[in-house]
Amino acid sequence: MTVSITLPQLVPSGTCLQCDVCCRFPDPDSALRPYFTEQEITRALAGGVEKTAFPNLRGSQVVLVPDLGGEGYRCPAFDVATSQCGIYEHRPLDCQLYPLALMWDATHSHILLGWDTKCPFMREALPDEIQRHANRVIALLDQPSVREQVVAHPRLIGRFQEDVIVLACLSSLTEAFATQWGPSPLHRLMLEDIPYVTMMLDRSGLCGPYSLAAYSPVYHYIWTGVLSYWWVELHGAVCLFAQSPDGWFLSLPPIGPGSIEGPLSDAMELLHRWNGNVPVSRVENVSSPLAPELARLRYRLTPKEPDYLYRAADLAALAGDRYKSQRALCNRFEREQSWVVASYQAGDRQGCRVLLREWSYQKQAEGLDPFGVMLLADAESAHEILWSQVSVLPVRGTVVRIHGRVCAYTFGYWLTSKTFCVLVEIADRTFPGLAQYLFREICRTAMAEGADYINTMDDAGLPGLRASKQAYHPAMLIPNVIASRVCES
Ligand code: SF4
Numbered sequence: 001m002t003v004s005i006t007l008p009q010l011v012p013s014g015t016c017l018q019c020d021v022c023c024r025f026p027d028p029d030s031a032l033r034p035y036f037t038e039q040e041i042t043r044a045l046a047g048g049v050e051k052t053a054f055p056n057l058r059g060s061q062v063v064l065v066p067d068l069g070g071e072g073y074r075c076p077a078f079d080v081a082t083s084q085c086g087i088y089e090h091r092p093l094d095c096q097l098y099p100l101a102l103m104w105d106a107t108h109s110h111i112l113l114g115w116d117t118k119c120p121f122m123r124e125a126l127p128d129e130i131q132r133h134a135n136r137v138i139a140l141l142d143q144p145s146v147r148e149q150v151v152a153h154p155r156l157i158g159r160f161q162e163d164v165i166v167l168a169c170l171s172s173l174t175e176a177f178a179t180q181w182g183p184s185p186l187h188r189l190m191l192e193d194i195p196y197v198t199m200m201l202d203r204s205g206l207c208g209p210y211s212l213a214a215y216s217p218v219y220h221y222i223w224t225g226v227l228s229y230w231w232v233e234l235h236g237a238v239c240l241f242a243q244s245p246d247g248w249f250l251s252l253p254p255i256g257p258g259s260i261e262g263p264l265s266d267a268m269e270l271l272h273r274w275n276g277n278v279p280v281s282r283v284e285n286v287s288s289p290l291a292p293e294l295a296r297l298r299y300r301l302t303p304k305e306p307d308y309l310y311r312a313a314d315l316a317a318l319a320g321d322r323y324k325s326q327r328a329l330c331n332r333f334e335r336e337q338s339w340v341v342a343s344y345q346a347g348d349r350q351g352c353r354v355l356l357r358e359w360s361y362q363k364q365a366e367g368l369d370p371f372g373v374m375l376l377a378d379a380e381s382a383h384e385i386l387w388s389q390v391s392v393l394p395v396r397g398t399v400v401r402i403h404g405r406v407c408a409y410t411f412g413y414w415l416t417s418k419t420f421c422v423l424v425e426i427a428d429r430t431f432p433g434l435a436q437y438l439f440r441e442i443c444r445t446a447m448a449e450g451a452d453y454i455n456t457m458d459d460a461g462l463p464g465l466r467a468s469k470q471a472y473h474p475a476m477l478i479p480n481v482i483a484s485r486v487c488e489s
Contacts, residue, residue: 005146007096010133011121019120022098023078023085026071028064028225028384031190034075035061035155040092047087049077052377055226056243059153063225063381066353094156100137100167102150103158111157111174113138114164134167141173151176155228159188182232182270189221189229189240191392197231198394200238203257206287212307212480213421213457214285218395218413220251222423225381232270237263241271247280253290253483260290261297268485282484291481299483305458306477308469312420312451315443315472322473326436333433337402341441344397344409349387351406352399355426356383362429372462383424386411395423398445400438407431408438412446419453420446 016022025033036044038058045051053076054060064073069080079086085095099119105112115122115130122130140146150156150173157177187193197217201207207215214220220229220240227242229251237256241248248271254263264283271281284304286294291301318327333339344352360376368376390397390411400408408427415421422442427435443454458480459466 005093015121023075025073027388028073033061034092034094036092037153043090044087106160111170112166113168114166117163151180186230186232200255204255209418209453213455222382222385226378234266235262239267247275250283252285286481286483288479294483300486302482304480306479308456308474309476310454311475312447312454316447329433329436333437340401344399348399352409355406359426408434420451421455
């Protein structure tokens, strides 16, 4: 059972309408975009918000759309013409609370109610007035039915923000969270977690030249617009969970220096608690060295698409008969076009966005199957994250411009000092040889910087993608396995 929650508005609407802070965000995956519960999603859909705004209809942060009038992004419910919320009467609790905010403390052990100083009104309001409003909100959150609803949606609790002034520590809500979700606090996977997760991967000994591309936090982080990723430390190992529309799963085996048995057992218990008896609890991206241990622990192992690993020298040279067609296409592109290759810059974002849209049309016109179309739609948010955060992510972006227009781009990352992973490559299909040319350039650059291997990830089960990856003659297909408990599979 869920109840409809209605909070009084603290900020006068006249002040709100003149302000340009709310409902607009600098990045597509802004941690501050509002979270909608299942019931709130139902009401938003009835109010005219598109279904595509919610990756998970059981509860998710809204998918932002580019703010065509400005540089950033906006909530799809925001009416640009009137500067008002299009579903104001049914806006989610997350929005009703603002400029108050629920967040974890800096050590992620207690839930706090705070006051966001980013709201200009909060700098003018009388502290007494804010505190009185906060007390009303605290009383509401103490009602068992409301608390239950908040606890069912852990993403309603944001991460600690230094510019939010703490008004109260919410002990009973914290306790209710521990009862429901376990004593170890869950952390949402954030940009600032990437160095820590990378360090734990290094310490796990799971990373080497033949590792799966998934053994990097970047691989998961770019999908945070589609899935929500959370991590928790269990027995000294990082357990990275993903929440999909079907339920929760471990997107990597536990990462740490010791045995995986203890953390894996606890992580599977958490999955069982969150998913119930739905047979979705599983461990994805189990690599070959770990598979025997999981088999010993009585997990069922199911192979999935392997990663494609190539010798960098092969792809940089494209020598010999076996690369004849790719070489011919590269030569044709060089002969017919006048182009510039450059590092991706923030100003390329709009050009890349236009190219991705055109490329999607081209792929669909060629008869992409429904699964491929769905993958394309999902990929958009991952590309947005790459375009907008390339300067702070450990990734490299490269673009090809023809007559000043972005006609191809690629992003990749170093999995180890010897293996470079190509995350995405998009090339205008009306220029023969452009894709082959860009791929060869990336491999040449990576090789010059020390790469022995190029990993292009898996083929997602798409026959066309498989054929083009095979045509480059991989040195190795890196096995990838999904592990599930025998009784749950
Ligand atoms: S739901 Fe309404 S109030 Fe909330 S962010 Fe979107 S437009 Fe703004």
